[in-house]
Amino acid sequence: MAYLSPSILTADFSDLKSQLEKLEEGGADFAHLDVMDGSFVPNITFGQPVVRSIAAATKLPLDVHLMVVRPELCLAEFALPETEFITVHQEACLHLHRTVQQIKALGKKAGVALNPATSLSTLEYMLEDIDMVLLMSVNPGFGGQKFIESTWEKIKKLDAMRKVRHPEMLIELDGGVNLNNASALKEAGVDVFVAGNAVFSAEDMVQRVKDFQVILK
Numbered sequence: 001m002a003y004l005s006p007s008i009l010t011a012d013f014s015d016l017k018s019q020l021e022k023l024e025e026g027g028a029d030f031a032h033l034d035v036m037d038g039s040f041v042p043n044i045t046f047g048q049p050v051v052r053s054i055a056a057a058t059k060l061p062l063d064v065h066l067m068v069v070r071p072e073l074c075l076a077e078f079a080l081p082e083t084e085f086i087t088v089h090q091e092a093c094l095h096l097h098r099t100v101q102q103i104k105a106l107g108k109k110a111g112v113a114l115n116p117a118t119s120l121s122t123l124e125y126m127l128e129d130i131d132m133v134l135l136m137s138v139n140p141g142f143g144g145q146k147f148i149e150s151t152w153e154k155i156k157k158l159d160a161m162r163k164v165r166h167p168e169m170l171i172e173l174d175g176g177v178n179l180n181n182a183s184a185l186k187e188a189g190v191d192v193f194v195a196g197n198a199v200f201s202a203e204d205m206v207q208r209v210k211d212f213q214v215i216l217k
């Protein structure tokens with residue numbers, strides 16, 4: 001059983017509510033919200049006010065992906081009742097262990113994201129503390145990029161690590177996911193699938209979400 005978390009990064013932002021409704025109708029599990037600050041990544045998306053509005057506009061639990069420097073400064077405002085996961089980047093945290101504990105103290109599941117070049121060994125001393133590891137399969141900042149092939153090995157290694165040390169920990173994959181690679185990614189160990197372009201570029205988004213769920217469920 002795996003989960004679909006469509007990323008609204010490539011949505012039509014002037015029409016978010018109706019697009020969120022389509023995700024619900026198709027049976028998406030979460031709404032993946034890419035918060036970007038123009039500093040950690042070369043792109044700016046949206047912040048707390050928009051996330052609050054999205055929370056009010058959808059029944060989908062929120063999967064908040066913070067691509068911001070010093071995320072510890074803004075965690076509380078993203079810990080809404082509708083928030084399921086708050087994910088921070090390992091590369092953006094000076095004190096990752098402390099930040100993960102702060103997310104948990106806010107009553108939320110803590111995710112840690114790794115950029116493609118960041119080693120799994122950076123999590124060696126805190127794997128048991130993390131609810132979800134998000135592996136970036138593209139460099140963060142933009143939707144619609146090509147899947148980086150070295151991610152396959154990383155997923156398999158992380159899957160082996162968590163089976164021994166923390167079997168309940170989820171593996172989320174973000175970047176270049178599509179209907180062609182989803183089945184093999186699931187087989188490799190991915191539990192939560194982020195899909196931006198693959199969902200929002202579809203002519204029939206509801207059907208596209210359903211097509212994903214046939215593979216993931």
Ligand code: DX5
Nearest residue numbers: 007140141143144176196197
């Ligand atoms: C990239 C974001 C992703 C992005 C994925 O920095 O974290 O969530 O929306 O987009 P696709 O699925 O188009 O690669």
Ligand code: ZN
Nearest residue numbers: 007034065174
């Ligand atoms: Zn993301």
